[in-house]
Amino acid sequence: MKTLLGYFWRGCLVLVPVVVTIYVAYFVVATFDKLVPVGIPGLGLVLVLVLVTLVGFLTSNVIGRAVVDAAERWLSSVPFVKLVYGSIRDLVQAFVGNKKRFDKPVALTLMPGSPIQVLGFVTRDTLSELGIIDRVAVYVPQSYAFAGCLLIAPRELVEPLGASSTDLMTFIVSGGVSGLGVATGTSQKPPAARTVLGLGPRRKKW
Numbered sequence: 001m002k003t004l005l006g007y008f009w010r011g012c013l014v015l016v017p018v019v020v021t022i023y024v025a026y027f028v029v030a031t032f033d034k035l036v037p038v039g040i041p042g043l044g045l046v047l048v049l050v051l052v053t054l055v056g057f058l059t060s061n062v063i064g065r066a067v068v069d070a071a072e073r074w075l076s077s078v079p080f081v082k083l084v085y086g087s088i089r090d091l092v093q094a095f096v097g098n099k100k101r102f103d104k105p106v107a108l109t110l111m112p113g114s115p116i117q118v119l120g121f122v123t124r125d126t127l128s129e130l131g132i133i134d135r136v137a138v139y140v141p142q143s144y145a146f147a148g149c150l151l152i153a154p155r156e157l158v159e160p161l162g163a164s165s166t167d168l169m170t171f172i173v174s175g176g177v178s179g180l181g182v183a184t185g186t187s188q189k190p191p192a193a194r195t196v197l198g199l200g201p202r203r204k205k206w
Contacts, residue, residue: 105168108138109157119172120151121165122158143175 028076029045036044058064075085104122120140136155141148161168163180171180 101167102139103165105161105163105165106138107159108140108151108153109159109162112157117159118151119161119168120148121168123150127152141169141172143173145173 009108029042029107032048033041033044036047038047059068070136072085072089076082093115102121102123103120104125106122107117109117118140120138124137125141127133127137132152134155135152136157136158138151139148140151163171169182170178
């Protein structure tokens with residue numbers, strides 16, 4: 001019985017990621033098929049991808065950019081719409097736009113002299129607009145959740161890391177399981193991981 005249970009759990013480890021991935025893919029395709037009811041499975045997703053690509057192409061020229069700017073000015077003039085649209089636009093641009101914000105990975109020491117650090121990203125290196133001097137804004141994502149918190153920290157407690165933003169975000173969101181070469185089974189930790197774990201020389205402060 002113990003051997004059979006071992007085989008069962010081993011099968012779960014193999015099948016659960018595959019089944020979940022297939023389910024998510026099916027859910028995405030089915031959702032787009034409902035948005036674009038053309039009667040052919042998967043065609044709705046293809047049409048949406050074509051539409052998004054076409055919009056990107058049209059906004060790459062002067063006329064398209066002018067239309068987008070006019071639409072943004074109109075959306076920004078409506079109070080409630082401005083809040084929702086502006087927040088979503090800034091969030092998307094922070095990840096993939098020309099004004100990326102999550103491109104400065106850091107390790108933040110919670111208290112001076114404390115060995116405990118949290119991983120995050122410097123989103124603003126000056127807060128003079130708020131009357132706060134010699135502080136930076138650090139966004140700290142949460143593991144296994146699309147959420148996080150914003151911390152205002154002294155510059156001397158913020159330590160830049162050498163890891164890429166994508167690897168560090170993956171490392172944080174996965175709870176330290178993926179990213180930074182951990183999931184690939186490498187025997188030597190990259191510089192950023194060694195810094196966080198205290199296995200290498202400390203880098204200069206932010």
